[in-house]
Amino acid sequence: MTYSKANYKTDKFLKLGSQNSKMGGILDKLIAFEKENQIYNETLWGRFIEIFTYPSDVGDRGWRCEYWGKMMRGAASVYAYTHDEELYSVLRKAVTGLLDVAEEDGRISSYSRDREFDGWDMWGRKYIMLGLQYFCEVCREQELIDRCHIEMCRQLDYIIAHIGRGKKPITSASRHWLGANSCSVLEPVVRLYNVTGKKEYKDFADYIVDVCYGNEAELNIFKAALEDKLDPHQYCEQKAYETMSCFEGLMEYYRLTGEEKHLKACLNFARRVLESEISVIGCCGCTHELFDNTRLSQVDPQKDGIMQETCVSVTWMKFCGQLLRLTGDYRYADAIEQTFFNAFLGAANFPLKPFTHIVSGRGITEHIEIRGVLPFDSYSPLRAGRRGKQIGGMKLDPKGTFYGCCACIAPMGIGTLTETALLCSENGLVINSYMNGYLTADGVRFDIESGYPYDGKIKITVNGEGEFELALRIPAWSKETSLKVNGEAVTVEVGYTKINRKWTNGDVIELCLDDSVYPILPPEDSPCKDNYIALRKGAIVLALDKRISDPRAKVLLPESGKLEFCELECDALPYYNLSLGVKQKDGSILHVVDYASAGTTFDNESECAAWLER
Ligand SMILES: [Zn+2]
Incomplete structure (x- = not known):
């Protein structure tokens, strides 16, 4: 196997040197x-x-x-x-x-x-x-x-x-988020040290890490993560994107130093984000761009402003991609998938709808209304609401053109999925994505026929030969899974199912993931637990869209088990990935589409909801 430059001895999974997939x-x-x-x-x-x-x-x-x-x-x-x-x-x-x-x-x-x-x-x-x-x-x-x-x-x-000790402190190099935004420079500093070996760069990285452990200033996010007593929304600052960016730097620093406490801090932080912050569509924060205990706030009707920022979605996926390589833990690949096909894909402005932005306030005496097209939206609704609400990180230039933070980060979302689809381990190869097409590594090509992630049936044909372990990701959402190699059943478990054999040309793997429709209920300790319900089919969250069903109407969906459903034609939406009729308790059919295809007029015409009222 050939490994890319960005691989480390600390990592369980490695990126392939040259992708051809x-x-x-x-x-x-x-x-x-x-x-x-x-x-x-x-x-x-x-x-x-x-x-x-x-x-x-x-x-x-x-x-x-x-x-x-x-x-x-x-x-x-x-x-x-x-x-x-x-x-x-x-x-x-x-x-x-x-x-x-x-x-x-x-x-x-x-x-x-x-x-x-x-x-x-x-x-x-x-x-x-x-x-x-x-x-x-x-x-x-x-x-x-x-x-x-x-x-x-x-x-x-x-x-x-x-910047540094005896100079301007790094936490004073910004007036925001206790300087976490500035401290996130740690990642490229470590990477540049790796290339150059310049001692000053390692010293500077040591200094930033020390700062984030709370040894110099109020900012103590690494310390909070290491101590593991607080959830991210209880940290000294709560800006989701900037905080995660600092931890990306800490991961690189761990790879460099091998000091276990840094890994522990990163893993504690990631676990608490997973447990307390990740919404049903795979993003964090219902109080604009902040960690706010999304587990509960996602079903809090008082949270009705902008939420679920695309920069957070992409940074979370990227962070998970790093964690996946570092730990070999399938849950991070599951998390990437949840975010990618729901929050991230839903932000793509495929119809190129213009957004309107009103500039007012600080330094500007009059309201200026700007209309323009950006390829990605910034905030995603969870309860009945619209897309295209506001352009995140919008800045004008003197010529009157503008851009936004979330549009700029979007290509990285695509890159995160593609670079983790096929990885290599100590013993062989690891397949994380089953999308229709092919994945190749060192002369072996895996031809994948599937409608994944919208359908659970996957056929993989091996082209090439070699004796190695092939690890197939079985996502946690797949409650019933079957796997056959050349017609013979193989025992599967959630996580990575490893098949070690001499692979020959034409070997066929048939994987059947559970793509039934299941209900998702809010957490038991949510004050609104009886008021909402969500639906998923595999990794795909299903949503209401005003063009087909009223997103504010109460639904009568069963609260447990597999739900009966059928495919439905849908002329009201110009594009969609899934259009289903789900049978309700009274026998009526509720028309839903995949969350990413809902709300795509980016205005009130297509208000949509992932959490449905009941
Ligand atoms: Zn943004």
Whole structure:
């Protein structure tokens, strides 16, 4: 097996060195959509580079500086899957264009020197380094890789000259979230140390880790995770995306140092997010973008503002991808899938509906209404509500164009699914995704025929030969599973079922996952536990959409067991992945669609709900 550069001795599962896989259906649609509307757009890259040619973020202490790196990180990971030459040349140009705007001493910032290391400046510098690092992983030209490394070092040298002990504390390099946003620079710092071995970078990483353990300032998120007494919504700050980003850095730091306490902190944090924060669609936070004990708040009718941010969905998936590789624990692959096919896919603005954004308040005396199209939506409703409510992280530029944080992070969502679909372990290969298409590794190709994730029947034909262990992920949601290899039944269990044999050309694996429709009830300790119910078919959450069923009407669904259902034609929706009629207690049929296909007019015409009132 050939391993990619980003693999570590600490990891149970490793990324394959070169991917050559194709997963059709919804993934094809997403990648074609990206091609048309985002990562191939040279004008858009140009706009994101221009941000660094003047102090564009100083006026509102903004985060325009995150756009370039955030989109580059995702775009490079999409390229790792598609190997499309056209995309490579667009990204190459976007990278050299960025490097060209570095100042003489290496500084790349959207803040002026007299106002730097405030607001989101450090956050933006983090994304520049991350974007370059992800590009370097797919870059084929050593000269360009070397140039990226030189520029990243100049960036980081400049940061270290100004931030640290005896200088400006990193927690003071922002006025938000106790400085957690700034501390998340840890991840690219460790990664750059791995490449360069420069002692100053390790010292700087040590310093940030020390800060986040509460040894320098109020920010003590790593300490809270290690002690394991609080849920994330009880931490000193609760911003979901920024906090998870710091833990991504801690994971890299653990890989570097091998110190068990850092792994323990990451795993405690992840477990508590899973237990207390993940909603039915796989995102966190019903109080705008904060951890807020989503387990309960997702069925709290008082939480009626924006919720379930797309940046949180993608960062959670990415974090889970790291945890999956680190631990080999299938639950993180289950979690990626839950988020991907529900919260994340539902945010894709396939019909390209324009969003309206009203700018008012701080520094702006009049209301300005802006209309424009972004490829991804920012907030997802859980109880009856609409999509397209607000553009998260929206920032204007002087030409009147704008962009948003959630649109920029979206390509990384795609990359997370594709890079974890097939992994390798010490003994062989691990299949996590069963989407129709093929997965290949070292001369063996697995041809997959399926309607997954909307249908549970999966046929895998082996093309190639070799003796190795094949681990198949059996998701926890599959209550009844059957597995056959060349017609012979194999015992399965939830988690990874491992088949160790000499594989020969034409071997057939038939996997049947439980795709029955089941009800989901709110947690027992929820004050609203009798008021709501949700439905799932496999990993797919089913939803009401005003175009087919009133999302505010009370339903009469059975509370347990498998629910009877049939497929329904649906002319009212221009596209959908599932359209089902589910039989209610009174014999009536409730028309539902998959959550990602609900609400897709992005306005009140298609109000939708994942939690149904009862
Ligand atoms: Zn966002």
